[in-house]
Amino acid sequence: MKHRKPSGPKREERRPAGPGRRPEPALDPEPRPRRESVEEIARENRRERPAVEWPSGARPGFSTPVILEVEPTGDYALLDSGDGEKLERYGPLTIRRPENQAIWPRRLAPGAWDGADAIFTGDTDEEGAGRWRFPREAHGETWAMRQDGLPYWGRFTSFRHVGVFPEQAVHWRFMVEAIERARAESSRPVRVLNLFGYTGLASLLAARAGAEVTHVDASKRAIAWARENAEVAGLADKPIRWICEDAVRYAEREARRGSSYEIILLDPPKFGRGPKGEVWQIFEDLPHLLVLMRQLLADRPLALVLTAYSIRSSFYSLAALMGETMRGQGGRIESGELVIREEGEDARLLSTSLFSRWVSS
Numbered sequence: 001m002k003h004r005k006p007s008g009p010k011r012e013e014r015r016p017a018g019p020g021r022r023p024e025p026a027l028d029p030e031p032r033p034r035r036e037s038v039e040e041i042a043r044e045n046r047r048e049r050p051a052v053e054w055p056s057g058a059r060p061g062f063s064t065p066v067i068l069e070v071e072p073t074g075d076y077a078l079l080d081s082g083d084g085e086k087l088e089r090y091g092p093l094t095i096r097r098p099e100n101q102a103i104w105p106r107r108l109a110p111g112a113w114d115g116a117d118a119i120f121t122g123d124t125d126e127e128g129a130g131r132w133r134f135p136r137e138a139h140g141e142t143w144a145m146r147q148d149g150l151p152y153w154g155r156f157t158s159f160r161h162v163g164v165f166p167e168q169a170v171h172w173r174f175m176v177e178a179i180e181r182a183r184a185e186s187s188r189p190v191r192v193l194n195l196f197g198y199t200g201l202a203s204l205l206a207a208r209a210g211a212e213v214t215h216v217d218a219s220k221r222a223i224a225w226a227r228e229n230a231e232v233a234g235l236a237d238k239p240i241r242w243i244c245e246d247a248v249r250y251a252e253r254e255a256r257r258g259s260s261y262e263i264i265l266l267d268p269p270k271f272g273r274g275p276k277g278e279v280w281q282i283f284e285d286l287p288h289l290l291v292l293m294r295q296l297l298a299d300r301p302l303a304l305v306l307t308a309y310s311i312r313s314s315f316y317s318l319a320a321l322m323g324e325t326m327r328g329q330g331g332r333i334e335s336g337e338l339v340i341r342e343e344g345e346d347a348r349l350l351s352t353s354l355f356s357r358w359v360s361s
């Protein structure tokens with residue numbers, strides 16, 4: 001595979017700030033190089049790939065649509081949504097951000113929205129840049145959060161994200177149950193591969209449930225944040241390999257080495273960059289990556305979970321791709337959307353992403 005250095009400015013890599021530390025620059029997506037060079041790099045990389053060899057055999061059974069709903073908890077709640085924004089509670093903080101799915105009116109009075117602890121203003125585009133305002137009182141860059149009893153750091157990043165995608169909780173609980181069941185049934189280790197692992201919550205929940213985890217992300221700063229989360233969660237000594245690499249490149253190497261995993265999680269962005277300038281484009285690269293995932297599944301696999309955000313597609317497309325990937329493996333494929341239910345009376349559902357997951361039983 002060939003690589004080119006991204007043509008944007010070099011980013012400073014710094015350790016994420018903990019509470020009390022000086023605020024540091026937020027975790028930002030890599031600057032996008034000129035369009036032609038992206039296409040050039042992507043074409044070059046793909047030219048060196050062998051043609052995708054699709055598995056044969058019967059497709060697994062399908063359940064479609066499956067709508068997986070996240071309910072409000074003490075850790076997180078969607079308080080209200082509407083008029084292009086959402087108002088959420090993350091632990092002790094209320095946060096107001098753009099949400100272009102929210103094309104309906106709000107339920108709560110303007111005071112509830114204006115009284116938010118943190119307000120993101122800026123580009124309404126999903127990955128658009130902007131800045132945070134703290135109307136009530138000045139706030140540091142990080143704050144203490146919890147996910148199903150696991151402590152971690154929330155962080156205000158300049159691209160609106162805060163270190164967690166709360167709707168992923170439904171996949172995480174499903175994964176933790178699968179790990180615990182497998183461990184109760186057999187003494188074999190459960191190995192989890194978390195590609196595009198971000199701040200590591202899935203990896204940490206898997207490790208806490210007793211799995212051996214390989215966590216891969218292209219961003220050094222995301223890996224540093226995930227490791228800091230491992231420390232605050234008291235899981236720094238668990239068997240987690242932290243790998244800063246391009247997801248496709250890592251998967252190709254793992255396939256050549258004959259590695260295998262019982263559970264694989266994939267949460268790819270629409271567009272991303274590897275640390276050596278590799279280009280990730282979901283529509284072009286996902287089929288190749290999924291077939292590699294099929295090769296990496298162990299003899300008795302438990303699950304392959306794919307989520308996709310901000311793409312112009314349908315869960316039927318993910319389901320069809322997953323069906324081809326898992327031919328001859330039995331099991332079943334559930335596909336649909338991850339949605340968040342608003343808190344309180346007369347709640348609406350906010351759709352966040354599409355998913356397709358293969359499960360062994």
Ligand SMILES: C[S@@+](CC[C@H](N)C(=O)[O-])C[C@H]1O[C@@H](n2cnc3c(N)ncnc32)[C@H](O)[C@@H]1O
Nearest residue numbers: 168196198217218219246247267272273274280
């Ligand atoms: C949508 S986030 C994943 C969210 C995470 N799974 C969760 O739910 O908490 C996408 C992540 O993919 C990473 N990424 C982008 N391009 C990549 C690439 N080519 N290889 C590996 N990771 C990449 C980004 O650094 C980012 O952390």
